[in-house]
Amino acid sequence: MQRRTFLAGLGAVAFSGAVWQEAALASTRAGASPYGPLGAPDGNGVALPSGFSSRVVARSGRLVGGTLWHPAPDGGACFADGSGWIYVSNSEIPLAGGASAIKFRADGSIERAYRILSGTNLNCAGGRTPWNTWLSCEEIFRGKVYETDPYGNRGPQQRPAMGKFKHEAAACDPDRRVVYLTEDESDGCFYRFVPAVWGDLSSGRLDVLCSTASGGVEWRPVPDATPGVFQTQTRHQVSAARHFDGGEGCHYSGGVCYFTAKGDRKVWAFDAARMTLSHVYDGGGSLDGVDNITGVASGDLYVAEDGGNMEINIITPDGVVAPVLRLDGQSQSEITGPAFSPDGTRLYFSSQRGTSGERAGTGGITYEVTGPFRH
Template sequence: MTISRRDVLQLMFLGGGGAALAACGGGSSSSGGGAGGGGETPNTPGDGGGTPTPPPEPPPVARELPLRAGPLSGIGPLVDSGVDGVMIPEGFSLRLVATAGRQPVPGGPLFLWHPLPDGGAVFPMADGGWVYVSNSEFVPGGVGALRFGADGELVDAYPILKNTLINCAGGATPWGTWLSCEEIENGQVHECDPRGTPRQAQAHPAMGRFKHEAAAVDMATASVFMTEDEGDGRLYRFRSAGRVSAINGGEGLDLDNGVLQVLEVEGFENGAYMEDLESAREIRRVNWVDVQSPDEPQSRVRSRIQDGTGQGAPGTRFKGGEGIWIQYWPEGEQDTVSGFEHPLRAVVFFACKGDNRVHALDVDNDLIEVVFDNEQLISAGEDKFDDVDNLVVSPMGDVVVAEDGEAMRLMVMVPNQPAKILLRVPGGGSELTGPAFTPDGSRLYFSSQRAPSGATGILPLGRTYELTVPASFRV
């Protein structure tokens, strides 16, 4: 009989801790004070001794976050889509929407889709349509936008950011703007209006200078979480000082005034790395520490601290931070995190390509856990993942992670269970980038960053696709 750690926790929470541990071959109670294992019978009143009934034992401390899989975890085997050899689940459909070096909308204003499309997001429009924005991980970089009508027809394409360098990923804000991140040593975050012009874009130096990869905003805590694409990178949090009028006219966070911090996992401070996977798979407490010299490139600051003190700079080390996204649960649907104060409201998922791990950060309880890794969470018959990259959470709660390298897959992460493969792009030697869902979850956009492109179809500069998701996988 095989019982997962999550099964154990559920049994213990329901009062069956002893049975669960026995089924797993254990004989002692959990460190969180779970029931069972001792064989002692508590004193009860009415036996003539007057011994009071002891108070009930506290619930066991959770070892994993109570995460749930979304409907895409039920997809079946892949079939040929009929488009560029891309393999997708049966019942889904695929179309090519843009090719680097070509006009996405023939006959429209002269605008060529950018080379090396990378991180992206979808923004709903007032007429029922939407805009998909996409970074260019090129020199120069920038951001392009594809405008779709309510019927899904591509009606316009235009730039929203110019004159930047190697724009890798980024993040959508709750007030409807796009944060585009530069992946260079002195990189900054640039805020763009998906409906606007490049002249409206603004840089926000207070959010730090480092090899920015991706960003995710939590309004409840006035925080922007950011990954860093360095082998000794950190996970950052920018705590805004308040709210201001945004470039699109809405009310957003003040991204020019606040505090820049790095995350430290307890026991792994000052550049330490969580080497032991068994330990990293269980939730651990975290703290946030102010960065030193936030106006300087952080890789240089870390080197200066190391050289001057012989110790690592603040922050736990994360190997090659990549995609990041936040999943929310509304009131009434928030699970209890046993043994901790707050229910599960918001979880930050972020991927690290250096060790092929996906972490889950409980924002309110300050807890972290590795929820995907290559040593145990691979579907039967599938190769290990190579360089996990961009990441997105669907409106239905599916965590989808893109992969670089030779296999080139989009995978559906099933927390603490084998992943499901959503699609596979043939050829290798590229990256799958920019996964982003429409608000209703019916469409997923993504790019093969170095697919054949240009007027001749020879230049390896990228193509962008749209995957249609059947209604049965959106409930």
């Protein structure tokens, strides 16, 4: 497969935040990865730059830390835990989806693993909160959001006020005290949930991003966030709502919520301070199957591919996009759940179907890559 190391078709972009500045975006150009070229695949089938290494931490259906690791691992996040940390992962299978967690010691060894959510449906990208809970999102018709405890001390809670629709990802904006939500439909919407009390997601208002007569965007309330089966669904209740083809991952940083749409093949950027919507990548040929997305304080974005040639690509603040890793021999899978350890030196992610390519996700593999990441 061809390696792709260029950024094409960058749209007109307006950003706030310390690193993504208009001047930097104006100089967007083709370029190589800041980590250097990828080498040959290692023993785990992972092609990495020099100075990086990989290990497999879990396989679907096999024991890890005393617990069977779930099939079809999807969205994930890391949480600090004393001198160690926890990696949480969703399971995108029907009826028995849910989420699991792996607890790591300070030296990176695995202490234990455990379930934090069970009996839910097609739990997809999800998102973490500033108060250290994990939002596990159901990607089904009238799907729900479950707030879970990555530390395993409290039971999960349904959050119906956040809407019943085909949920994909969630990203918290602590500056405006809202949660952004994506919807995986061919005409899906981009939402924000405004809690009645920040830190408590049990009640609040669901808004949908809409177009204005002047060509801008604005938020409007969704009249019924929990419609019945035969009632008008959330994405069709407000006629001015903006629609996106297959909403996927989202990540908030520095006043901007970045979210992907696989059908649009775009990485969108909603500037919450300026109330503008634009994109940092428009599907011009560099990334295939844009899916889960994360980022670090330096301003780098990391976008995982659903299919394509199974890469995680970096988009730097100066506009370079390039692969930072590639999985070999897994063309029937997708990369999911990219998340950095609290110290930024380890990147966790999964191949949802692994080398088997089985839709049930029984061949899922969860990896750790260690190296000199920019953070």
